[in-house]
Amino acid sequence: MNINDIAEQNYLWVEKMGWHNKTTLEALALVASEVGEAINECRHEVPSDSFGEELADIILRVVDIAHWQGINIEQEIMAKMLKNEQRGSRGRVK
Ligand SMILES: [Mg+2]
Numbered sequence: 730m731n732i733n734d735i736a737e738q739n740y741l742w743v744e745k746m747g748w749h750n751k752t753t754l755e756a757l758a759l760v761a762s763e764v765g766e767a768i769n770e771c772r773h774e775v776p777s778d779s780f781g782e783e784l785a786d787i788i789l790r791v792v793d794i795a796h797w798q799g800i801n802i803e804q805e806i807m808a809k810m811l812k813n814e815q816r817g818s819r820g821r822v823k
Contacts (some may be wrong), residue, residue: 732803736792743793756794763787 730738743749750756767783770776795802 732792732806733796733801735789736796736802739789740793740796749793749797753794753798756790756797760787760790760794763790 750759763783763786767780767787770780770783792802794800795805
């Protein structure tokens, strides 16, 4: 299953549950709340066992927005990775 398929499956489930937000700003705020939850799982030296689940929550909320807005997120990710690689180090030292 590619990320666009995941986005569609998740979108359809959230829609069925009646949980979609009215605005992209609200949906982005919930991405931020999931980032906060992921941060809470990193309060100790080693991230907790729930850290991966919180990372998944972040991704699911992001791809849900992408699907809703008609964005091909797989294409966007691949294009951005290529752009980053072509930009080189931009002066950063390893
Ligand atoms: Mg969460």
